[in-house]
Amino acid sequence: xxxxxxxxxxxxxxxxxxxxxxxAADAKSRHRVKVCHSTSSAHNTRGTVIGAVAGGLLGNxxxxxxxxxxxxLIGAGAGAVxxxxxxxxxxxxxxxxxx
Numbered sequence: 001x002x003x004x005x006x007x008x009x010x011x012x013x014x015x016x017x018x019x020x021x022x023x024a025a026d027a028k029s030r031h032r033v034k035v036c037h038s039t040s041s042a043h044n045t046r047g048t049v050i051g052a053v054a055g056g057l058l059g060n061x062x063x064x065x066x067x068x069x070x071x072x073l074i075g076a077g078a079g080a081v082x083x084x085x086x087x088x089x090x091x092x093x094x095x096x097x098x099x
Contacts, residue, residue, distance in 0.1 A: 028098040029098070029099055030096050030097070031096065031097055031098075031099060032094055032095075032096055033094065033095060033096070033097050034094055035093060035094070036090040036091065037091050037092075038088070038090045043087055044084060044088045046087065047084055048083050048084040048087065049080075049083070050083050051079040051080050051082050051083015051087075052079050052080035052083065053076075053079070054079050055075040055076050055077070055080065055083075056072050056073075056075050056076035056079065058075050058079070059072045059073070059074055059075015059076060059078075060072040062075070063075075
């Protein structure tokens with residue numbers, strides 16, 4: 001008789017705890033927020049320089065004839081722009097916040 005009473009009491013208490021848990025969790029509302037972290041300006045500068053050097057080398061290799069200066073300058077300019085754009089990307093992720 002006593003074991004049956006303890007088992008029933010344990011079952012009732014467990015049911016109440018399970019029922020109360022979602023109510024406590026819903027006390028704060030949960031929102032999904034997009035969080036972005038931008039890279040540093042030193043990282044952007046490094047990307048610009050690397051892109052300019054790589055673009056200049058590629059422009060020099062592709063250009064033909066005796067005057068390779070034009071191809072080198074165009075390649076360096078395009079490489080600098082591309083390197084800067086690639087380096088300045090933002091790292092974003094979603095996280096849940098409670099308010």
